Structure formats: structure tokens, C-alpha cells
Amino acid sequence: MKLTSLTTNLTACTMKKIMVTGSIITGLFGAHFVHSQTIAGTDYSSRSHVDKTFDMVGANAFGQHFPAESFTFQDEVTGKTVIALTTSRHHNSKIYQTHPQWTPDGKHIVFRSDRSGKGLAYAISMDSHEITQIASGEDGSSFHLGWETNVAYHFRNDSLIKLDLEALLEDSKAGTIGPKAEYETTIGTIPTQLQPNGMALDRDEESLYFSTRVEEGTSCIYEVDLASGNTTEILTVPFRIGHLQANPYKSGEMMYCWETGGDAPQRMWFASIDEDGQVTNRPLYDESDETWVTHEVFLDQDHIGFNVMGHLDRLQQGDNGIYSLNIRTGDLTFHGQQDWGGYWHTAGTSDLKWIVGDTFNGDIYRIAYGNPAKTTLLTTGHRLTSKSPFSREAHSHHSISPDGQWLLFNSSLLTDSDIMIMPLTDE
CATH class of the missing domain: 2.120.10.30 (TolB, C-terminal domain)
Incomplete structure (x- = not known):
């Protein structure tokens, strides 16, 4: 029975409601499919995924899945193949170059996007190019991936959180996402006044470092023991620290910069921690005034x-x-x-x-x-x-x-x- 054949038996208000919801109501249609989308005799339920395009979805939903939006083209000058992994109207950007981009198994790239209304972290499959939202709420996009373990670390307010990225991505693909708390472990809580603005994961994945501005003109680097959650100050310098990064190949070493937003007096610095906890700090590549x-x-x-x-x-x-x-x-x-x-x-x-x-x-x-x-x-x-x-x-x-x-x-x-x-x- 076509929907139009019922117009003589329905009030205008009832007809409007059916056209908006697309529901089939028992007694009128002889069946009951509350969640179907049958309109003018065609059931669109099987296409329910198509409205979740990169331009339409704005929900801030942990674990939600987005279809691939990749576009492959040949560079007009070099002829080489380039794949645009994102093509939406939203602002998409990779993690800063000092940090790992790929999950340890090489199957996903983690990136930043405002497609859910704010800057958050997402993972894109290297195989299908489908996208999974791995952060929500107040998480932000400052994630540090594990070097060997498929996890991601980030701060939420004063807490350091470890996200089981492997389980999340598997469940999202299978459509079996559980509560967010099932994928998270709180490592520890840091003093409220520290407010981390940089993060580096040690190569052995036993410590995480973060930098913070103590006062105008002074910054510190702190170490969080990932087993105990304890926070320890390891270094103070009389300038603003930026771009803190751990040596991806050797434990106990990190590089950071004197951040000015422009030309620093001495840009690059190198800190190392020995087995006794002694810290050595030194500049790298001594600069001249015209460097x-x-x-x-x-x-x-x-x-x-x-x-x-x-x-x-x-x-x-x-x-x-x-x-x-x-x-x-x-x-x-x-x-x-x-x-x-x-x-x-x-x-x-x-x-x-x-x-x-x-x-x-x-x-x-x-x-x-x-x-x-x-x-x-x-x-x-x-x-x-x-x-x-x-x-x-x-x-x-x-x-x-x-x-x-x-x-x-x-x-x-x-x-x-x-x-x-x-x-x-x-x-």
C-alpha cells in the first residue's frame, strides 16, 4: 500500500508526522517497524550510514566511526601519487612532527580535527581510510602514542590518562563500543597549578615527561612515573620551554627548545637522566646572532x-x-x-x-x-x-x-x- 493512498484517512497533522519520522504504524500499515525509514514505498533503512558524512556529523561521540573521505590524485608537476586522507570542510592536521604519528602496529595514523565541534583526536585506518573518534568531551587533541604499546597518553584536567587504543579501534570497527571508562586508566593526578603544556614519553614507556611554565620567564620539566603515578621535578630553566620530545631510540634523553615564537637566542637544548637520576642539560648547535x-x-x-x-x-x-x-x-x-x-x-x-x-x-x-x-x-x-x-x-x-x-x-x-x-x- 502506498503512503499517498492513506491521505483521505489521516488528518493533516498525522500525515505530517508520518512524513517526518518515516515510521510505519501498526494498524495503518499492517506492520510495525519503528526504526525503518519507508517513504513513498521505499525503505531507506539500509542506507542509514550515509548521513554520517564528514560534513554532516557534529556529535561529540567517543568511538564513533566516519566513512573514508580520501581522494587520490597525481601531482600536476611531478606526476607522483598523493593521497588526501581528509577532504572535508573541517580543519584537519597531523600531530606535531616531534611526536609519533602512527600507532605501533602501523595500522592507524592519529590526527587532530574539529569535525565534532572542537579540536579532538581521531585515528584513520591505513587500509580503509575510515576514521574513528578517540577523544571526546574535554580530552582535546594532545595525545602521545606509545612507542611499542598500542596506547595513547593525554591529560584531562589534572589527571594523566592512558587510553587502550588497540581495544577501542577494534571495538569501533566491530560496532561494539563500550563505555568510555572501559578503555581508560588514570595513571595519576598532578598538582593543579602545573598545567602541562608539553608532553614526551620515554623510550622505555616507564616515564612520561611534561613541561610547564612556573612563572613568567621560568619553566620546568617534570617526570611522571607511569607505574606509581608519582610526579617529580627534574629540571628548571630561565626561559619558556617548547616542543619537548623524547629520544625515540634511547631511554632517559629528551630534546626541547627555547620557545619565543620567533628566533630564540639559543633554540635547541638536550637533557639526559642517568641511572642515579642525575640530570645533564646542555645546548645543541651553538648559535650566532645571525642564526x-x-x-x-x-x-x-x-x-x-x-x-x-x-x-x-x-x-x-x-x-x-x-x-x-x-x-x-x-x-x-x-x-x-x-x-x-x-x-x-x-x-x-x-x-x-x-x-x-x-x-x-x-x-x-x-x-x-x-x-x-x-x-x-x-x-x-x-x-x-x-x-x-x-x-x-x-x-x-x-x-x-x-x-x-x-x-x-x-x-x-x-x-x-x-x-x-x-x-x-x-x-
């Missing part, structure tokens, strides 16, 4: 990569470009420079085979380690209107997967900010 260092990352256990800016006339008078530094010996290796202000961000493979750098207009290059003559343009135009760092377009902040196969980066090519991925080499 502007930025975007330092670990390459392997003994090497860091960083960029010396060349976007101003006065900076071009001295050394500038991408460098790597052996933090044990002090040996410095130059990896090249580009025109129009030069390179900006840095990443490298742990086998010290490749370095990757980008420019202000969003071109990304692969460089043979220590051999600038062997430089390959990978992809272009990810900051279409920019010729300097001072624009609103996405910062690449690119990272390389632990296996050295994939390059992950932010892009403003398609929308305001997306995350994209491409093979690092043609192999």
Missing part, C-alpha cells in the same frame, strides 16, 4: 635534524638550510637549501638515507642524506598563495613513517587544512 634555528627532530639515536632559516636578507649572509647533527660527537652535515627563502621543516629516515624538506609555497623535496645534489621534488603547491612563513595556510610539519615508506604532511591544496600521505620513494 635562526627551527623545527628540530630526532633522526636516529645519535642524530637530530633541523633547519637554519634563510628567509631574510641578513640570514642569507651566514650558513642556512637543512642540517643534521651528531649529538654525541658534534659532527654537522649539510643537506642543502632552496631559493625563495629556503627550507622550513625537516624530517628524515632512521637509516640516515633520506632527508625531507619543504618550502614556504608548499613544495616538498626528498634529499639523499648529505648529498644535496641528489634532490628530488616530490609534490607541489600545498601553500598556494604563500611566499613566507607568515600566512594562514597549513604548515607541512611532515613526518616519515617508522618503516621509511610513507611521507605524511599537512596541506592547503584542497581545503584550508588537510592531512595527506604519499610514498617516500618510487620503490
Whole structure:
């Protein structure tokens, strides 16, 4: 029986209600399907998932699943294949380049998005590109993934939380999400006044470090013992600490920067803790007045990569470009420079085979380690209107997967900010 054939037997109000809800009511239709969506004789119930698109869903729901929104294209200049993992109207960005991006099993990338109404953390499948919301409420997006264990750490108010990411992703895929508390463990509570603004997980996953501003011009680094939850101050410095990162390859070591929002007097610092708990703190790569260092990352256990800016006339008078530094010996290796202000961000493979750098207009290059003559343009135009760092377009902040196969980066090519991925080499 068609819906229209009942109009003579229904009041206008009842008819309106049926058209809005799509329900079939016992007695009128001879059946009872409370949750079906039968309209004009067609049942749309099997398509109930299609309204959960990246533009429509705004619910802040822990564990919810989003369909893939990826788009694969060939770079117009290089011809190389690029995959836009996100393409929605929402602002999407990768975790900052100092921290792990991939879950330890390599199956998911964790990223940030405001698709649920605020900046939260999400995981995207490397296989299907489907997206799972892994944070909700007041969680935010500052998550640190485990190095070997498929978990994620984050602060909620004054509590350090460990999230069982493996169980959450499995349950979300199966559609069997339980209460949020089932996936969380509270490691400990820190003093309210500390207010962490940086986080680093030690390589042995037994300690987590965070930085905080104690007062104007003074910052501290604290250690949280992940077994006991106890918090201990380990270092105080007379400047603002930024970009705290643990050595991914060796326990008890971390790098951080003197954060100014611009050119620091001495950007890079290195702290280590010995077996007796003694802390050694020292600068890395002593800077001159005409040196502007930025975007330092670990390459392997003994090497860091960083960029010396060349976007101003006065900076071009001295050394500038991408460098790597052996933090044990002090040996410095130059990896090249580009025109129009030069390179900006840095990443490298742990086998010290490749370095990757980008420019202000969003071109990304692969460089043979220590051999600038062997430089390959990978992809272009990810900051279409920019010729300097001072624009609103996405910062690449690119990272390389632990296996050295994939390059992950932010892009403003398609929308305001997306995350994209491409093979690092043609192999």
C-alpha cells in the first residue's frame, strides 16, 4: 500500500508526522517497524550510514566511526601519487612532527580535527581510510602514542590518562563500543597549578615527561612515573620551554627548545637522566646572532635534524638550510637549501638515507642524506598563495613513517587544512 493512498484517512497533522519520522504504524500499515525509514514505498533503512558524512556529523561521540573521505590524485608537476586522507570542510592536521604519528602496529595514523565541534583526536585506518573518534568531551587533541604499546597518553584536567587504543579501534570497527571508562586508566593526578603544556614519553614507556611554565620567564620539566603515578621535578630553566620530545631510540634523553615564537637566542637544548637520576642539560648547535634555528627532530639515536632559516636578507649572509647533527660527537652535515627563502621543516629516515624538506609555497623535496645534489621534488603547491612563513595556510610539519615508506604532511591544496600521505620513494 502506498503512503499517498492513506491521505483521505489521516488528518493533516498525522500525515505530517508520518512524513517526518518515516515510521510505519501498526494498524495503518499492517506492520510495525519503528526504526525503518519507508517513504513513498521505499525503505531507506539500509542506507542509514550515509548521513554520517564528514560534513554532516557534529556529535561529540567517543568511538564513533566516519566513512573514508580520501581522494587520490597525481601531482600536476611531478606526476607522483598523493593521497588526501581528509577532504572535508573541517580543519584537519597531523600531530606535531616531534611526536609519533602512527600507532605501533602501523595500522592507524592519529590526527587532530574539529569535525565534532572542537579540536579532538581521531585515528584513520591505513587500509580503509575510515576514521574513528578517540577523544571526546574535554580530552582535546594532545595525545602521545606509545612507542611499542598500542596506547595513547593525554591529560584531562589534572589527571594523566592512558587510553587502550588497540581495544577501542577494534571495538569501533566491530560496532561494539563500550563505555568510555572501559578503555581508560588514570595513571595519576598532578598538582593543579602545573598545567602541562608539553608532553614526551620515554623510550622505555616507564616515564612520561611534561613541561610547564612556573612563572613568567621560568619553566620546568617534570617526570611522571607511569607505574606509581608519582610526579617529580627534574629540571628548571630561565626561559619558556617548547616542543619537548623524547629520544625515540634511547631511554632517559629528551630534546626541547627555547620557545619565543620567533628566533630564540639559543633554540635547541638536550637533557639526559642517568641511572642515579642525575640530570645533564646542555645546548645543541651553538648559535650566532645571525642564526635562526627551527623545527628540530630526532633522526636516529645519535642524530637530530633541523633547519637554519634563510628567509631574510641578513640570514642569507651566514650558513642556512637543512642540517643534521651528531649529538654525541658534534659532527654537522649539510643537506642543502632552496631559493625563495629556503627550507622550513625537516624530517628524515632512521637509516640516515633520506632527508625531507619543504618550502614556504608548499613544495616538498626528498634529499639523499648529505648529498644535496641528489634532490628530488616530490609534490607541489600545498601553500598556494604563500611566499613566507607568515600566512594562514597549513604548515607541512611532515613526518616519515617508522618503516621509511610513507611521507605524511599537512596541506592547503584542497581545503584550508588537510592531512595527506604519499610514498617516500618510487620503490
